[in-house]
Amino acid sequence: QVQQVESGGGSVQGGGSLRLSCAASRYSITYKPMGWFRQAQGREREGVASIGSFGTTIYSDSVKGRFTISKDNAKNTLYLQMNNVKPEDTAMYYCAASAASTAYSVGLRTSDFALWGQGTQVTVSL
Numbered sequence: 001q002v003q004q005v006e007s008g009g010g011s012v013q014g015g016g017s018l019r020l021s022c023a024a025s026r027y028s029i030t031y032k033p034m035g036w037f038r039q040a041q042g043r044e045r046e047g048v049a050s051i052g053s054f055g056t057t058i059y060s061d062s063v064k065g066r067f068t069i070s071k072d073n074a075k076n077t078l079y080l081q082m083n084n085v086k087p088e089d090t091a092m093y094y095c096a097a098s099a100a101s102t103a104y105s106v107g108l109r110t111s112d113f114a115l116w117g118q119g120t121q122v123t124v125s126l
Helices: none
Strands: 004-007 010-013 018-024 034-039 046-051 057-059 067-072 077-082 091-098 113-116 120-125
Touching: 004 091, 018 034, 018 091, 018 120, 034 067, 034 077, 046 067, 046 077, 057 067
Parallel strands: 010 120
Antiparallel strands: 004 018, 018 077, 034 046, 034 091, 046 057, 067 077, 091 113, 091 120
């Protein structure tokens, strides 16, 4: 059964913005460490951003200063605000929940995450 569903992807011009959402079901994200990953065609999945149980965030160098991870516990939803997007941001974006129940912070290794959504495609044109 699907436990989280991503939405908000689409096509955007370089310099534009998108907000991705990840609605979780069957578990609470309130203290769950969560993350966003992406996978471009022909490349390995890479970590983009993570948020720990109490709001500590980690970003990859490639998106630092442009992307913001956040969550709305009342809506049980994780977000990724993407600003000033670039063509190299083109990828399938995945929401993931950590294998741990709680953690002050969580890194961007795929092995630290246990639950994955089906992804939402982001395409950035020049």
